[in-house]
Amino acid sequence: MSIRHNRGFELRKVLAGNIRAYRHKKGLSQEAFAEICGLHRTYVGSVERAERNVTLSTLEAFATALGAPVPDLLTRRSLHNGQ
């Protein structure tokens, strides 16, 4: 796998962990969360597996649904330790 292909992978992992952590904190299933975002459950699942190179507008939909600032969703933290 090329470096170019891997570009953004760390960031995708940070986003994945934060989304899962915030979603659990709100007691939302992937399906309920996806519905609030107006996205498909399988898409949310792939974001949580760090598979998606999401766009700003999707980031904003996640942030709005989770009540979290966008920058927080991209900040590496220990919030999701212990999940």
Place this chain on the structure above:
Amino acid sequence: MSIRHNRGFELRKVLAGNIRAYRHKKGLSQEAFAEICGLHRTYVGSVERAERNVTLSTLEAFATALGAPVPDLLTRRSLHNGQ
């Protein structure tokens, strides 16, 4: 213009302002900055006009080129006042 079409516009404006501010701080032209990022100058121009719904991997390229954390690029601030 629909709400859906506008989704992410505020975020695009925040990113645009921060990229311009960081780029000026480093004394880089759009062309030089684009070259460091491995992107075209016209693409960088359209990002700075808040026209692009950029992805995580592009955000990371910008952050690396500017020496700025990704979350900072999406944080509303007064850094670029006075430009």
